[in-house]
Amino acid sequence: xxxxxxxxxxxxxRFMGLAHPVLEAQLIYTALELNLFEHLTMxxxxxxxxxxxxxxxxxxxxxxxxxxxxxxLIKENNKFYNQPDTDxxxxxxxxxxxxxxxxxxxDMTDLSNLSELVKKGPKEKVFSxxxxxxxxxxxxxxxxARNSMYTGRVQNFISLVKKLFSPDDSLRVxxxxxxxxxxxxxxARSFKNATVTVFDQPFVTVLTRQVIEENGVSQQVQTQDGxxxxxxxxxxxxxxxxxxxxxxxxxxPVMSQRLYAALKDTxxxxxxxxxxxxxxxxxxxxxxxxxxxxLNGLDILKPDPVIRQALSDTGFKQADINGSHxxxxxxxx
Numbered sequence: 001x002x003x004x005x006x007x008x009x010x011x012x013x014r015f016m017g018l019a020h021p022v023l024e025a026q027l028i029y030t031a032l033e034l035n036l037f038e039h040l041t042m043x044x045x046x047x048x049x050x051x052x053x054x055x056x057x058x059x060x061x062x063x064x065x066x067x068x069x070x071x072x073l074i075k076e077n078n079k080f081y082n083q084p085d086t087d088x089x090x091x092x093x094x095x096x097x098x099x100x101x102x103x104x105x106x107d108m109t110d111l112s113n114l115s116e117l118v119k120k121g122p123k124e125k126v127f128s129x130x131x132x133x134x135x136x137x138x139x140x141x142x143x144x145a146r147n148s149m150y151t152g153r154v155q156n157f158i159s160l161v162k163k164l165f166s167p168d169d170s171l172r173v174x175x176x177x178x179x180x181x182x183x184x185x186x187x188a189r190s191f192k193n194a195t196v197t198v199f200d201q202p203f204v205t206v207l208t209r210q211v212i213e214e215n216g217v218s219q220q221v222q223t224q225d226g227x228x229x230x231x232x233x234x235x236x237x238x239x240x241x242x243x244x245x246x247x248x249x250x251x252x253p254v255m256s257q258r259l260y261a262a263l264k265d266t267x268x269x270x271x272x273x274x275x276x277x278x279x280x281x282x283x284x285x286x287x288x289x290x291x292x293x294x295l296n297g298l299d300i301l302k303p304d305p306v307i308r309q310a311l312s313d314t315g316f317k318q319a320d321i322n323g324s325h326x327x328x329x330x331x332x333x
Contacts, residue, residue, distance in 0.1 A: 024070050028090075029106055031067060032099045037090040043079035101148040109292050122297030143207055149182045157270070158186050160329055161239065163321045164268055168193060171238045174262065175199065176228050177245035181208040181221065184241075188220040196221045199233050229255070235262050243272040243327075246307050247300045256314040265332055268319060271311070272327040278303045 002008075031037060039052055046061035053060070064080045067073040072086045082091060089098050165171060171194040175184040178198035187194050198208050198221065205223040212221045226233070229250045240259055249255035259269055274286040280303070281287065290301055316330040 025106075027063070027066055027070065028072065029103065030063065031072070032090065032103055035092065036064075036067075037082055037086060037099075038092050040073065040080055040082045041087060041091060041093075043076065043081045045079055049080070096147050096150065098148045098151070100143060101145060104143075105289070109289050111292055111295075114295070117295040122295065124297075143180065146180050146182060146211065149180075154182060154186055156327060157183055157243070157272075158190055160270065160321060160327070161187065162190065164239070164319070164329065165191060167191060169238075171195070172236060173197070173239045173241065174233060174237045175241045175243075176233060177248065178208065178241065178243075179204060181211045181223070183243060184221045185211065185215045185217050187239075188217040189215075192220075194220060197224050197234065198222070199224045199226060199228055201225065201227065233258075233262060236264050237262055238264055238267050239270065240267070241270045243270065244274075246271065246273055247302050252302060252307065252310045253313070256310045256316070259311075260314045260316065260332065263332060267332065269311070269316060269330045270327070271307070271330060273304045273307055274301065276301055276303045278305055 034053055039049055046064050047057050050057040050060035068075045072083055073080050074083055088094055088096050171191055173187055173194055173196040175198045177200055178184055181198045184196040184198050187196050202225040205225055208223050212218050275283055315333050317333045319329040319331045321329055
């Protein structure tokens, strides 16, 4: 029997605080939808913000106070303005704005109907089609990734490639399923004699070409429309980038052989996966992030050990450079 004289066996904070991150996320989603952070680069009262946005004054004050409490805004003399990192990432006028990325993944990972999905299962059509192309809006994904990739992913990728090649090397590079083309843009910036092909579906390469033009690298980077699972993507590459696409390749041994054949004998393959273990229980951010799509019937997530084994069986070997647990470089044996 529990009494005031005995402490509980386990700390309860983990369970008692479950609602807090959900509430904090809802605050940010709402602020992004209302485009508040663009209006708070300079100090303003709640009344001023409410008038600008056509909102209820008292409830705007409550929302702004809540955003101060979780340190997204600063409040001084009853005026509100962005924290420096908030202005950097959540103000649409910033070159590092990632609000569209946040809202995209809010929608893609939505579990509001979790109980119903667990009880009734997915729609049969989604489960039987099971290729991901209808579930994911890859163009919107690429749009949202244009800035979010610069929060560390692009920098880590380029640091690896610079260990493989010299700045003046003439390189032929394939960015398979390259989406926005940001990795290809950075290859062009770092290697002036590189030519890069971004291979992706036609509705995605519309965005890719826009990014290429905006960054002034159209002389080095081109796009090729197609489905990399079924279409030929060329030969004799010095580097193939397979970043975040292995889950969508279908038959993994077949794709491994195609990648191997498309590289020069001295070529390298850059692979970035989700680092999923064989029990599908870690890492938590990706298990949770993919949960909605899996509950809706998709079954395309591949464990990293399985991916590595398939590539090894084909003839790839780990290159002698340091990478991350999810991004690594392979070479032909």
